[in-house]
Amino acid sequence: MKKILAAFILGMGCMLAVQAQQHPCVYVAPADRASVLQKVKNEPWAGEAFAAIRSKVEKYVDRHQTDPEWITSRLAMYWKDGERYTQCYLKKQNWDYGEGNAPVPTVRMPGMRTWNKYVNVPLEDRTPYNETGDMWGINKLNPSEPSVKVPYKESGHMIRGNNVEILTLAENAAFVYWVTGEEKFARFATDIFNVWLVGTYYMNPILDPEKSCGSVGGWEPGGICGYYDYEQIHDDLVMHAAMAYDFAFDYLIRHPHAHLKAIGKDTKTVAAEVFKRFINIGLVRGGKSGNWNVNGWNIMLRPMLVLDHNEAYADGKGKEYYLNLLVNESTPYHDAIPDILKTYDRVTGLWPESPGYSFGTVQSLLDWAAPLKRAGIDIIAGNPILQKAAMAVFPWMDDAANMVVFGDSRGGSANFQTFENLLTYYTGTDNKEGVEKVASALNKGISQKKYSRNNAGWTGLCTYTATIPSVRAESNERASYSPHHRFITMKNWEGDYKMMFTLNGGKKGYHLTPNGLALQFYAYGYALAPDAAAYESYWSKDHGYHQSPTGSNTVLPGYTEGDITIHAMEPMVKEGEFVNDRELTPYLNFADVSAGEKRRMVAMVRTSGNSGYYVDIFRSDRADNDYLFHHVGTSMEITDSEGNKLPGEALEKFDKTWHEGYHWFSNLHKSDYNQNFIASWSMPEDITARLWMAGGEGREIYQVDAPPTTMNKGLTPGDICMPPMPTPALIVRQEGNNAHTHPFVSVYEAYKKSGPNVLGVEALQGDDGSTGVKVNTADGYADYLFTATDMQAHHPSKRVSFCGRLGLIREKEGQIQLMYLGCGRSLKKGNFVLESDHDVYAAIYMQHGVWYYSATGPVRVKIGKETKKLNEGYNQKL
Numbered sequence: 001m002k003k004i005l006a007a008f009i010l011g012m013g014c015m016l017a018v019q020a021q022q023h024p025c026v027y028v029a030p031a032d033r034a035s036v037l038q039k040v041k042n043e044p045w046a047g048e049a050f051a052a053i054r055s056k057v058e059k060y061v062d063r064h065q066t067d068p069e070w071i072t073s074r075l076a077m078y079w080k081d082g083e084r085y086t087q088c089y090l091k092k093q094n095w096d097y098g099e100g101n102a103p104v105p106t107v108r109m110p111g112m113r114t115w116n117k118y119v120n121v122p123l124e125d126r127t128p129y130n131e132t133g134d135m136w137g138i139n140k141l142n143p144s145e146p147s148v149k150v151p152y153k154e155s156g157h158m159i160r161g162n163n164v165e166i167l168t169l170a171e172n173a174a175f176v177y178w179v180t181g182e183e184k185f186a187r188f189a190t191d192i193f194n195v196w197l198v199g200t201y202y203m204n205p206i207l208d209p210e211k212s213c214g215s216v217g218g219w220e221p222g223g224i225c226g227y228y229d230y231e232q233i234h235d236d237l238v239m240h241a242a243m244a245y246d247f248a249f250d251y252l253i254r255h256p257h258a259h260l261k262a263i264g265k266d267t268k269t270v271a272a273e274v275f276k277r278f279i280n281i282g283l284v285r286g287g288k289s290g291n292w293n294v295n296g297w298n299i300m301l302r303p304m305l306v307l308d309h310n311e312a313y314a315d316g317k318g319k320e321y322y323l324n325l326l327v328n329e330s331t332p333y334h335d336a337i338p339d340i341l342k343t344y345d346r347v348t349g350l351w352p353e354s355p356g357y358s359f360g361t362v363q364s365l366l367d368w369a370a371p372l373k374r375a376g377i378d379i380i381a382g383n384p385i386l387q388k389a390a391m392a393v394f395p396w397m398d399d400a401a402n403m404v405v406f407g408d409s410r411g412g413s414a415n416f417q418t419f420e421n422l423l424t425y426y427t428g429t430d431n432k433e434g435v436e437k438v439a440s441a442l443n444k445g446i447s448q449k450k451y452s453r454n455n456a457g458w459t460g461l462c463t464y465t466a467t468i469p470s471v472r473a474e475s476n477e478r479a480s481y482s483p484h485h486r487f488i489t490m491k492n493w494e495g496d497y498k499m500m501f502t503l504n505g506g507k508k509g510y511h512l513t514p515n516g517l518a519l520q521f522y523a524y525g526y527a528l529a530p531d532a533a534a535y536e537s538y539w540s541k542d543h544g545y546h547q548s549p550t551g552s553n554t555v556l557p558g559y560t561e562g563d564i565t566i567h568a569m570e571p572m573v574k575e576g577e578f579v580n581d582r583e584l585t586p587y588l589n590f591a592d593v594s595a596g597e598k599r600r601m602v603a604m605v606r607t608s609g610n611s612g613y614y615v616d617i618f619r620s621d622r623a624d625n626d627y628l629f630h631h632v633g634t635s636m637e638i639t640d641s642e643g644n645k646l647p648g649e650a651l652e653k654f655d656k657t658w659h660e661g662y663h664w665f666s667n668l669h670k671s672d673y674n675q676n677f678i679a680s681w682s683m684p685e686d687i688t689a690r691l692w693m694a695g696g697e698g699r700e701i702y703q704v705d706a707p708p709t710t711m712n713k714g715l716t717p718g719d720i721c722m723p724p725m726p727t728p729a730l731i732v733r734q735e736g737n738n739a740h741t742h743p744f745v746s747v748y749e750a751y752k753k754s755g756p757n758v759l760g761v762e763a764l765q766g767d768d769g770s771t772g773v774k775v776n777t778a779d780g781y782a783d784y785l786f787t788a789t790d791m792q793a794h795h796p797s798k799r800v801s802f803c804g805r806l807g808l809i810r811e812k813e814g815q816i817q818l819m820y821l822g823c824g825r826s827l828k829k830g831n832f833v834l835e836s837d838h839d840v841y842a843a844i845y846m847q848h849g850v851w852y853y854s855a856t857g858p859v860r861v862k863i864g865k866e867t868k869k870l871n872e873g874y875n876q877k878l
Contacts, residue, residue, distance in 0.1 A: 024306045027369045027462040036461055041468050047191035057172045061188045072195045073128035075166055076159045078103040080131040090208040102202035104259050106161055109134055112232035115537035116156030126318050128584035140722035159706030166192060167240035174247035175458040186251035189420055193244045194257035200274050205281055207451055221284035232286035233295040238278040241300040245271055265620030275303035279322055291357045293335050293482040300365045300743045305371055316433035327377055341385055348482050348578040349388030354407025354511040355396055362389040368419040370463045380425050382416050390418045395489055395579050396482035399498040400525030401450035408511035410446040412712045416442055416451040420464050430518045436471045486564050490589040495609025503602050505595045506561030513547040514561035516596045521614055523750035526716055528689055529553055529631050534723055536709035543709055550661025553629050555620045557658040568805035568823035570841050582874050584843045588820055591712050592805050597621040601787045607779050611757035613749040617771055617787055620739040626658055627732040627744045630706050632721040633681030636728035640702055641676040667705040674699040679730045684718025689750040692761040696742050702731040743771055770794035784809045788850035801828040818845040822837055833862035851878040
């Protein structure tokens with residue numbers, strides 16, 4: 001961090017030599033216009049990106065030439081004379097009332113802190129000169145419904161969203177003006193900016209007499225209120241206004257608002273005063289650490305950077321003063337960058353919060369890198385944790401480049417701008433190794449059609465390199481584990497059929513959730529057996545379902561959050577690492593984890609490059625248990641193992657529930673059935689999934705409609721199970737039969753037109769200490785998979801002896817093809833033996849008529865009459 005300080009001092013010295021701040025200055029300087037123009041002219045992606053920016057704003061710009069009030073009248077303001085409030089008051093985190101009457105309309109404050117279920121109607125359909133603040137809204141849970149008028153005090157974030165949208169148009173128009181010199185874009189941006197500027201100038205910081213947001217408001221430090229929003233991290237109008245100011249500066253200065261002329265003030269002076277209000281309030285509000293701190297600085301950075309130097313202001317507080325607080329000097333209200341970086345885990349590179357927050361923070365930090373470097377401050381040099389934090393996204397991505405969903409995250413594509421920012425930096429510092437790493441990440445996103453530079457926006461046009469180098473793709477990890485998040489990912493992407501599952505324990509705080517010991521199954525680029533994340537907001541009633549064990553694939557009652565213990569795992573992630581560095585076979589991943597009275601072994605078994613299945617063995621040391629399994633689908637059917645549909649009884653409600661989230665389940669149907677059964681789900685894209693479950697005494701099977709799965713498009717086949725469509729779910733109730741000794745045992749697969757690969761599943765009736773299944777596949781395999789909770793010798797199947805956590809024997813036409821011992825001492829069948837004097841992970845497998853072995857330690861291998869003593873090795877010929 002000393003490097004940052006030195007660079008900062010050097011940069012400040014350079015800036016002080018300049019008497020007046022040039023504009024633009026945040027992402028580019030006036031001299032950079034030629035290089036941006038060349039990029040737009042010569043690079044197809046840049047040409048398309050610029051054309052997209054221009055086309056989005058030009059229709060409004062052209063209208064503005066003849067109807068200049070059309071766009072400004074749609075700003076959410078206190079328009080009515082006599083009610084042009086200069087002071088707003090809060091009560092219980094909602095707008096209460098206003099006082100004062102400014103000589104011009106003032107900017108309307110959002111009606112409430114919390115979200116609602118509505119989004120604004122298109123700009124064309126909004127009410128001009130809206131004096132009431134009531135907003136026309138579309139129900140985002142069911143967009144096909146007619147729009148409704150939402151009262152001001154119930155409008156959620158609609159007011160702020162409206163003004164952000166219009167100021168973003170101004171920002172984009174200002175950029176187009178800077179690139180092209182066409183003044184029609186400058187006029188449009190200036191007219192919007194001026195109305196916002198004078199309307200904000202007359203507003204005092206909001207007051208909160210009852211301290212519902214943590215302080216009385218005004219200029220008093222503490223609490224979460226911003227200058228003009230209930231949360232300082234949402235006080236983002238200034239971010240967009242600052243960039244409109246920066247790009248259209250010369251035109252703005254020449255065309256001040258008429259009211260400023262009347263009161264003898266100039267645009268630059270008033271803009272600086274308004275920008276500094278947002279900054280000064282932000283410095284003493286929000287959160288000192290975590291994502292609130294990073295997001296708070298994100299609001300403040302752009303207005304900081306458009307300011308002049310310290311000596312330009314009577315209080316001595318200009319760009320240098322404020323940047324020092326961000327770069328070097330933590331305060332009681334906000335950590336500076338050196339302390340922010342301490343939040344990242346040195347092993348995993350992960351932020352302690354859920355994925356959306358985790359990667360949102362590193363994205364923000366790397367977004368700052370380019371403008372800060374332009375200001376003379378290098379925050380990447382000497383801080384490898386920033387690169388590690390950026391690259392940590394990959395273990396938490398599925399094969400469609402979407403983020404895993406757990407905690408308060410909703411999923412969706414990874415933000416590849418993170419890697420663009422690093423590519424720009426590494427290219428500028430001639431870091432070839434860094435360029436190769438991030439270029440590989442970007443090329444992967446492009447190849448999977450999850451990323452396109454054509455959507456770069458003006459920041460990309462200003463900062464991205466002209467081209468992304470072609471480099472060798474990096475290999476995918478097979479396993480990852482974050483102890484803090486209690487989260488495991490397992491992947492096998494070796495064939496066309498990409499397999500993946502996640503297994504995690506529950507945790508309170510950090511935007512994580514008490515979700516129980518939960519899993520998700522993936523296939524065809526989707527989490528088909530997902531974690532629910534379609535809640536309306538943190539304050540909505542459905543949040544209690546989605547962010548609880550009832551929205552997860554787990555077993556209730558009992559454990560919902562707390563430490564987990566990994567009894568066995570392969571590929572193993574070593575202590576002090578985030579991902580595995582090697583694996584025993586191309587065929588199997590598994591994890592055996594306990595939490596409280598629960599224990600779950602999940603295995604992922606590949607049968608070919610185009611097929612595979614999952615095994616879930618869930619133990620719970622309770623007499624009564626419910627196995628919850630959510631799955632996306634347009635329909636669900638439950639049959640016996642022969643394919644005969646089980647009769648079901650419609651119910652109004654459960655006779656017993658284990659969590660308040662059960663009341664979100666609807667359309668209940670119950671089958672009293674304790675034998676083997678199959679649950680199947682149909683989906684678009686010709687996907688079918690089947691869950692085979694072994695029978696058990698005391699069983700009842702419930703088929704229910706659960707709430708929707710996701711709010712984000714692209715995360716389910718054909719975007720099914722988005723609001724208002726329910727998620728078909730399975731609940732298997734087992735009463736009076738302890739699920740530790742009689743666990744839930746299931747086999748899962750998803751398939752397309754080629755049909756199922758799993759043709760039959762049967763429980764292995766071994767001794768009391770072990771549980772297993774036999775899986776017959778269309779490949780002609782008979783897989784015998786068994787587990788144990790102790791390290792005693794067991795006999796789970798005929799002629800089989802096993803001592804370990806997991807064993808797998810694969811046969812074809814009666815001949816052994818594969819033997820796998822997961823964390824154990826011995827696995828024997830006939831003349832085939834794997835054994836060791838210590839707990840070991842070991843495997844022998846045949847490929848193309850050749851036997852191979854892998855082992856994590858010394859092992860004795862017997863095939864037929866020959867016994868070999870072997871040392872640690874991986875995928876070596878016998």
